[in-house]
Amino acid sequence: MLKPGDKAPDFSLKSDQDKEVSLADYKGKSDVVLYFYPKDNTSGCTTEACSFRDNIQPIEAKNAVVLGVSPDSIKSHQNFINKQSLNFTLLSDPDHAVAEAYGAWGEKKMYGKSYMGILRSTFIIGKDGIIKHVFDKVKVATHADDVLAEL
Numbered sequence: 001m002l003k004p005g006d007k008a009p010d011f012s013l014k015s016d017q018d019k020e021v022s023l024a025d026y027k028g029k030s031d032v033v034l035y036f037y038p039k040d041n042t043s044g045c046t047t048e049a050c051s052f053r054d055n056i057q058p059i060e061a062k063n064a065v066v067l068g069v070s071p072d073s074i075k076s077h078q079n080f081i082n083k084q085s086l087n088f089t090l091l092s093d094p095d096h097a098v099a100e101a102y103g104a105w106g107e108k109k110m111y112g113k114s115y116m117g118i119l120r121s122t123f124i125i126g127k128d129g130i131i132k133h134v135f136d137k138v139k140v141a142t143h144a145d146d147v148l149a150e151l
Contacts, residue, residue: 001103040080051144
């Protein structure tokens with residue numbers, strides 16, 4: 001996994017609006033809260049997303065944007081946004097290439113079985129493209145508050 005001080009890998013992914021979004025789009029303009037989550041419309045991911053939704057104004061007041069990334073499809077992201085009234089961009093990483101570049105893809109265990117998947121994590125990336133903070137142990141209920149405190 002990347003760490004503070006590392007250069008954030010650039011990426012270009014399709015958004016919930018079916019538009020290309022790149023990290024470079026924000027360079028020199030705003031900090032980026034890039035959070036990786038396993039799956040739309042699951043309990044932990046919904047709690048985390050709604051936490052960001054409810055804190056988006058203070059996050060934006062700190063000149064930061066929130067970008068959520070999961071392997072889900074654009075259509076799934078659109079449904080998730082509509083169902084939860086999300087007010088930030090979700091990006092589709094179906095081949096998990098961006099998650100891998102950030103170290104947010106790896107082995108997980110559930111019910112004694114191992115499988116590969118998204119490792120819930122968040123990266124705060126400065127306007128200069130350098131990682132300022134990494135959350136590799138995310139508490140979904142308070143995560144947006146933790147991010148806000150770090151910003």
